[in-house]
Amino acid sequence: MDVLTPILTDNWDAERAWTLASYESRGGYDALKKALSMSQDDVIAAVKDSGLRGRGGAGFPTGMKWSFIPQDNPNPKYLVVNADESEPGTCKDIPLMMASPHTLVEGVIISSYAIRANKAFIYVRGEVLHVVRRLQRAVQEAYLAGHLGTDIHGSGYDLDLVVHAGAGAYICGEETALLDSLEGRRGQPRLRPPFPAVAGLYASPTVINNVESIASVPSIIANGADWFASMGTEKSKGFGIFSLSGHVNRPGQYEAPLGITLRQLIELAGGMRNGNQLKFWTPGGSSTPLLNSEHLDVPLDFEAVGEAGSMLGTRALQIFDDTTCVVRAVLRWTEFYKHESCGKCTPCREGTWWLTQTLARLENGQGSEEDLDLLLDQCDNILGRAFCALGDGATSPITSSIKYFRADYLAHLEHGGCPFDPMASTVFAAEGASA
Amino acid sequence: MPLPQETVAELEEIAARYPQKRSGLLPMLHLVQSVAGQITPEGIEACAEILEISAAEVSGVATFYTMYKRRPVGDYHVGVCTNTLCAIMGGDLIFERLKDHLDVGNDETTEDGKITLEHVECNAACDYAPVMMVNWEFMDNQTPESAVRLVDDLRAGNEVRSTRGPRVVTWREAERVLAGFPDDLADEGPAAGPASLVGLKIAREQGWTAPSGSASGDADAVPDDKGEAVEHADTSRAESETTAEES
Amino acid sequence: MTVTTGDGAGSAVEKSDLVTLTIDGIEVSVPKDTLVIRAAEQVGVQIPRFCDHPLLDPVGACRQCLVDIPDAGNGRGFPKPQASCTLPVAEGMVVNTQATSAVADKAQQGIMEFLLINHPLDCPVCDKGGECPLQNQAMSNGRGESRFVEHKRVYPKPINISAQVLLDRERCVLCARCTRFSEQIAGDPFIALIERGALQQVGIYEREPFESYFSGNTIQICPVGALTSAAYRFRSRPFDLVSAPAVAEHDACGSAIRVDHRRGKVMRRLADNDPEVNEEWITDKDRFAFLWARQDDRLTHPMVRDEETGDLRVASWSEAFAVAARGLAAAKRKVGLLPGGRLTVEDAYAWSKFARVTCRTNNIDFRSRPLGADRGAEEAAFLASQVVLTGPDGGAVTYADLETARTVVLAGLEPEDEAGAIFLRLRKANRAHGTRIFSLAPFTSRGLRKMGGRLLPTVPGTEATALDALAENGEVALDGGGIVLVGERLASVPGALSAAVQLAQTTGARLAWVPRRAGDRGALEVGCLPNLFPGGRPVSDASARVDLGAAWGAAKLPEAEGLDAESILDALVEGDLEALVVGGVDPADTLQLYGGQLHGARAKKLRKALRKAFVVALEVRSSELTEVADVVFPVAPTTDKAGSFVNWEGRVRPFGKVLESPTSLPDVRVLAGIAEERGRPIGIRSPEQAATEMQQLGPWEGERLVIEPAEIPHEVSASSTSGERTLVLASWKQLIDDGRMQDGDDHYRATARRPVVLVGQATFDGLGGVEEGDLVTLTGPLGSLNLPVRVADLADGVVWAPASAPGFSVRHLVGPAGSTVTVSTLEGGRK
Ligand SMILES: Cc1cc2nc3c(=O)[nH]c(=O)nc-3n(C[C@H](O)[C@H](O)[C@H](O)COP(=O)(O)O)c2cc1C
Ligand code: SF4
Numbered sequence A: 001m002d003v004l005t006p007i008l009t010d011n012w013d014a015e016r017a018w019t020l021a022s023y024e025s026r027g028g029y030d031a032l033k034k035a036l037s038m039s040q041d042d043v044i045a046a047v048k049d050s051g052l053r054g055r056g057g058a059g060f061p062t063g064m065k066w067s068f069i070p071q072d073n074p075n076p077k078y079l080v081v082n083a084d085e086s087e088p089g090t091c092k093d094i095p096l097m098m099a100s101p102h103t104l105v106e107g108v109i110i111s112s113y114a115i116r117a118n119k120a121f122i123y124v125r126g127e128v129l130h131v132v133r134r135l136q137r138a139v140q141e142a143y144l145a146g147h148l149g150t151d152i153h154g155s156g157y158d159l160d161l162v163v164h165a166g167a168g169a170y171i172c173g174e175e176t177a178l179l180d181s182l183e184g185r186r187g188q189p190r191l192r193p194p195f196p197a198v199a200g201l202y203a204s205p206t207v208i209n210n211v212e213s214i215a216s217v218p219s220i221i222a223n224g225a226d227w228f229a230s231m232g233t234e235k236s237k238g239f240g241i242f243s244l245s246g247h248v249n250r251p252g253q254y255e256a257p258l259g260i261t262l263r264q265l266i267e268l269a270g271g272m273r274n275g276n277q278l279k280f281w282t283p284g285g286s287s288t289p290l291l292n293s294e295h296l297d298v299p300l301d302f303e304a305v306g307e308a309g310s311m312l313g314t315r316a317l318q319i320f321d322d323t324t325c326v327v328r329a330v331l332r333w334t335e336f337y338k339h340e341s342c343g344k345c346t347p348c349r350e351g352t353w354w355l356t357q358t359l360a361r362l363e364n365g366q367g368s369e370e371d372l373d374l375l376l377d378q379c380d381n382i383l384g385r386a387f388c389a390l391g392d393g394a395t396s397p398i399t400s401s402i403k404y405f406r407a408d409y410l411a412h413l414e415h416g417g418c419p420f421d422p423m424a425s426t427v428f429a430a431e432g433a434s435a
Numbered sequence B: 001m002p003l004p005q006e007t008v009a010e011l012e013e014i015a016a017r018y019p020q021k022r023s024g025l026l027p028m029l030h031l032v033q034s035v036a037g038q039i040t041p042e043g044i045e046a047c048a049e050i051l052e053i054s055a056a057e058v059s060g061v062a063t064f065y066t067m068y069k070r071r072p073v074g075d076y077h078v079g080v081c082t083n084t085l086c087a088i089m090g091g092d093l094i095f096e097r098l099k100d101h102l103d104v105g106n107d108e109t110t111e112d113g114k115i116t117l118e119h120v121e122c123n124a125a126c127d128y129a130p131v132m133m134v135n136w137e138f139m140d141n142q143t144p145e146s147a148v149r150l151v152d153d154l155r156a157g158n159e160v161r162s163t164r165g166p167r168v169v170t171w172r173e174a175e176r177v178l179a180g181f182p183d184d185l186a187d188e189g190p191a192a193g194p195a196s197l198v199g200l201k202i203a204r205e206q207g208w209t210a211p212s213g214s215a216s217g218d219a220d221a222v223p224d225d226k227g228e229a230v231e232h233a234d235t236s237r238a239e240s241e242t243t244a245e246e247s
Numbered sequence C: 001m002t003v004t005t006g007d008g009a010g011s012a013v014e015k016s017d018l019v020t021l022t023i024d025g026i027e028v029s030v031p032k033d034t035l036v037i038r039a040a041e042q043v044g045v046q047i048p049r050f051c052d053h054p055l056l057d058p059v060g061a062c063r064q065c066l067v068d069i070p071d072a073g074n075g076r077g078f079p080k081p082q083a084s085c086t087l088p089v090a091e092g093m094v095v096n097t098q099a100t101s102a103v104a105d106k107a108q109q110g111i112m113e114f115l116l117i118n119h120p121l122d123c124p125v126c127d128k129g130g131e132c133p134l135q136n137q138a139m140s141n142g143r144g145e146s147r148f149v150e151h152k153r154v155y156p157k158p159i160n161i162s163a164q165v166l167l168d169r170e171r172c173v174l175c176a177r178c179t180r181f182s183e184q185i186a187g188d189p190f191i192a193l194i195e196r197g198a199l200q201q202v203g204i205y206e207r208e209p210f211e212s213y214f215s216g217n218t219i220q221i222c223p224v225g226a227l228t229s230a231a232y233r234f235r236s237r238p239f240d241l242v243s244a245p246a247v248a249e250h251d252a253c254g255s256a257i258r259v260d261h262r263r264g265k266v267m268r269r270l271a272d273n274d275p276e277v278n279e280e281w282i283t284d285k286d287r288f289a290f291l292w293a294r295q296d297d298r299l300t301h302p303m304v305r306d307e308e309t310g311d312l313r314v315a316s317w318s319e320a321f322a323v324a325a326r327g328l329a330a331a332k333r334k335v336g337l338l339p340g341g342r343l344t345v346e347d348a349y350a351w352s353k354f355a356r357v358t359c360r361t362n363n364i365d366f367r368s369r370p371l372g373a374d375r376g377a378e379e380a381a382f383l384a385s386q387v388v389l390t391g392p393d394g395g396a397v398t399y400a401d402l403e404t405a406r407t408v409v410l411a412g413l414e415p416e417d418e419a420g421a422i423f424l425r426l427r428k429a430n431r432a433h434g435t436r437i438f439s440l441a442p443f444t445s446r447g448l449r450k451m452g453g454r455l456l457p458t459v460p461g462t463e464a465t466a467l468d469a470l471a472e473n474g475e476v477a478l479d480g481g482g483i484v485l486v487g488e489r490l491a492s493v494p495g496a497l498s499a500a501v502q503l504a505q506t507t508g509a510r511l512a513w514v515p516r517r518a519g520d521r522g523a524l525e526v527g528c529l530p531n532l533f534p535g536g537r538p539v540s541d542a543s544a545r546v547d548l549g550a551a552w553g554a555a556k557l558p559e560a561e562g563l564d565a566e567s568i569l570d571a572l573v574e575g576d577l578e579a580l581v582v583g584g585v586d587p588a589d590t591l592q593l594y595g596g597q598l599h600g601a602r603a604k605k606l607r608k609a610l611r612k613a614f615v616v617a618l619e620v621r622s623s624e625l626t627e628v629a630d631v632v633f634p635v636a637p638t639t640d641k642a643g644s645f646v647n648w649e650g651r652v653r654p655f656g657k658v659l660e661s662p663t664s665l666p667d668v669r670v671l672a673g674i675a676e677e678r679g680r681p682i683g684i685r686s687p688e689q690a691a692t693e694m695q696q697l698g699p700w701e702g703e704r705l706v707i708e709p710a711e712i713p714h715e716v717s718a719s720s721t722s723g724e725r726t727l728v729l730a731s732w733k734q735l736i737d738d739g740r741m742q743d744g745d746d747h748y749r750a751t752a753r754r755p756v757v758l759v760g761q762a763t764f765d766g767l768g769g770v771e772e773g774d775l776v777t778l779t780g781p782l783g784s785l786n787l788p789v790r791v792a793d794l795a796d797g798v799v800w801a802p803a804s805a806p807g808f809s810v811r812h813l814v815g816p817a818g819s820t821v822t823v824s825t826l827e828g829g830r831k
């Protein structure tokens, strides 16, 4: 198996890749035609058999999720694409929709057909204007080409697709908060059960999938479940986009079978910048516990990363070298969670408020080593107590950083502040630019 | 100032896109901003009336999302990502430099009404860090110097292009697109920026590809019952919820 | 989020399915779907909570109620503590609460600590101090000391979210009980969570304050002192207060309340929990309108008219009894009695007996409102044949029936304004069971919309025809388990009550009468009507007279039906009656009853006649009627006596005496005093004695009166004629208005709905150049009033304006409901 396997990214370098003409010239929408000739249940079975697991973070088997849709429920069914991509470090869905929105649109049509939805939504975060434009255009083109609308390609199947821009709230990536937001409400998570598959949008059966999950569907239909399952590891099948950012020489998107290691990826990315040492990294966004250089060879799949004490998440590999102050990094993430906490539940709302203050104190070199225990206890009182996983995520950087980098915290206390030079960790450090 | 009649009609048009009209609220508020330059009481009341909900409910929504502004926004909303990765890669220094250069604080507008400066959270462009956003267009790989040049150009009225998008429109025009009224700029800009293509480029160089479609693999190991799948789900949260569902 | 509709029918069977689980080692069986937090109460464990409220949808937001579930009933446990307020029980489930599980205990303490970090330490000055769930649970389930040393969130305090309700944001724990109540129960989402994260707070939209008729409930269910009322804020501490259960006196709902008093003064009123009646909710009127009994014009001594000066002077009780007795004796049987509709059933019984035994007349009528062209004859027959002696025990319509009914038709009744508890129950019925609600009304009111109801557009005066047509209406489909609720206003439309009876008979729907006042139904039961004796005994029935005469030891009871209220006033004017005993009536109502002409010629005559006649007034506060009376007795308000009301269901709602006040007596005691002086004693002197005697007397078991099938009038000719835009005025009283029993709490009154004139689109267009909200002139038989105009779905030819609003008494200044009116632009085009 080749190290990198461009599938979703394969047409990104094509001339005007975002246009229907370009997409179709490379066989785009053939999968749709094939899907429409299959029965809905066969489409679901193909996705099930492929082993595709959700690419939005939690890794739930996509085909199984679809099969939970109760087909005897008289309400309309809905497909909602989670294009809110806001998890710090995660930056794969946005370039995908920018470069090849039709991959997603085709996936939406096939997926909606499979679950028998006649209305689908792409909920895209609002802060990416050009992506919104490209999606709007792609949908418009798809309607004109008869891929959307009524009686699609004479199949008798109808589908309407609405591009819906959010308005700035990380929590709206959480699927039930997304549904409330899509219903025109404050984006606060809903009580489960009922699960969206039973009572989601407008209390009707709803499938919510990540952009990359849905975008992977056309390739599965085109090439077969076995093809997909031939990539990846035993329980983490297929390929995924790995997003490298931070202190590597060539940050960017690397599409590879699940199970590739960070060591391989850093190598592909031209190594750490300036030959510096890897200090810490996130395997799947800031909500996944930090790992360090001991974990360079952990296969990046759901199981192995889990065993290493973190989560594969969204394969958002934020890479920090030894110029970086982990306390500063963690404080900033914590401020993010505080800013993005929806406010619904006590532990997340109040906990992130308190964590931020305690961490800020430590960063200033105030406090004592006991404060680390206090931080850990606060995290313990949030983790698994919060209403949704945002609260859990907020604790990940803190507990993992104290686990691996207690010394950095203590150094702040000894030093009476941060011992690191923030300039040293910037991209323009070498250029000698100054603030 | 009451909203013009055309705007009210467009608000109704947005509401009509959805099976239940309240779903239109977020785009409707974007449209209010495109017309009024911020969320105004008249905008809130118009949305409430069209959607037949209380103004307090609209206000609850308008104050939840950070893109909705309660003070007038300049022609250009300049966002500097100061989430961890961008901050460390230089975002903090860029933000400091711009505050100084523009003589404004966070979420403030320059005296000439041109620029509103705000630090923003991760905008899904980490591979281009440090990142700035101008009216929600990507401005990748910034330095304090490039940032200063950028805002100076904006203030001087020079044409500014997104590094991965079109020429920059005004904030109000941008809000109109977010409301679901496209402008004609989708075809401008590249398909992808350089960082988006690094992996692909290497693959091309190495001749690496995905297996061909005919290749078959062993699909037996796919977890096929819910219990097993759940075991492998990434968060313990998922597990507890599933337990609840079954119980 | 969308509400899922449950199936009302059939769930009774499922509910009886019991689920057995183990909580803290104790096995307990509870109905299926019970939440763990409530199942735990069964074994005596109180799990701490904030957001949970049994009458609100579960939300699981505060996370205070976390418990450990080592076994979810399927052999597998939850890896993390679970919110017990959202988790339904399961067979075989094992629950360990804070009582037995260190994990649960730590989880709860952790949450409590989070809640307290941003909570001010102002318990000593907080209204909730001493009765605060946060304070109490922090003691029982919190850690002793705070580890939080940083900055608390602060807000400039407090903000008025309405004229009556204040919000101290830093005290708020964001449990969202108030916002959920407003949305789910009242349907008035004028408060909402605003902002996000740690800055999330409860807020209003600045131009739309929290003016809900039910706003006070949020204060009561707030688990901290974040919401307070202007009326009670800083007035008292819970440990200084004495609480007494009582029943609200403002409408016929019979809502259970709790009266908190201190040193002889009521400090506040709260909703009491009565699942069969008002659940845990009351209207703001029930909660805040209690100062009326403490106004400066409260009567504190009996008074008699001085023969020399002609002025009222203070008299002793015995002198006043004697003077009253003498005056009544002089009038012989030429006496009329107007006891009003606000009496306890015990006092009403005394009035009824006093009329018959002491005054020997049937000239008694509790109705003090317009009686219509037939002077209330049809209504009296309706009440005697359909309503009296019915009650929950006899299968009459109850609140619970409303909740599960398939269809409810409202006629002449606007529950949100006139019967708040019915409104809430119907709204709940619609939301929970999809009960279909239809209203015969001139327009779709806000209340109707909130009940998910549908309008059956009805021009005032055509209700009889409309009801008649309903039998054939397949959409309304009353035959599938329907209920018809008729309001007292329907009585003013000839044939309408009869049509309702017929409708019920043909469709099998059940019928209930909803009066407006707390004492109306009780007064009916004890015969404060010209055609009825106590216990539903028909005056016209000889055996009933004999039966009652025997029970009362009265040789002979008056045989002829008496005069109705309006005829009593006529007879006074004509000189056919010489004396009037009047009590508990708003003089404005009485005058309205008499053509509404406060200043008109007829009212002038009546005033003159009242001065001439011998008038005995039993009143709490001085009024226009006590001014003209010859003897005035201060009678006790509901707080100062024991008694009971009978609510619209026919349910007896007893309450005890709350305050000791030597300055006034219950009506029964006053009437007994007069009767004894007159030498014709009524044999009872106290509410308790009255109750005992009523008990002994029992209900009439003989033939009931039957209501003669009245002729259903054909469509009344529309009053809108060409040229002059004459319109019919539809009108009723809004909940918060200028009523005397709402005097004293200006904050409360300031939350009244602003009066408007509602017109249909055609009428509006006809006004020309007027925009919604502009003032227009409403002119009726009594005069004109300028009010803002709004468009509603009114039929052409009808306008609506509230009968009353603070400062805008449409019924007195323009005309009563049913008047012919005009709407015109302001003279000179002023807006
Ligand atoms: C706080 C939070 C933020 C999330 N943000 C996203 C997001 O931006 N995009 C996404 O696809 N999933 C996000 N998720 C995961 C979604 O809840 C959900 O699991 C996912 O959309 C399901 O799609 P998948 O099965 O295709 O992965 C988030 C979850 C949480 C708890
Ligand atoms: S953990 Fe709680 S406050 Fe945080 S985002 Fe989830 S529900 Fe909202």
Ligand code: FES
Binding pocket: C048, C049, C050, C051, C052, C059, C060, C061, C062, C063, C064, C065, C066, C083, C084, C085, C086
């Ligand atoms: S009482 Fe259970 S979460 Fe609030």
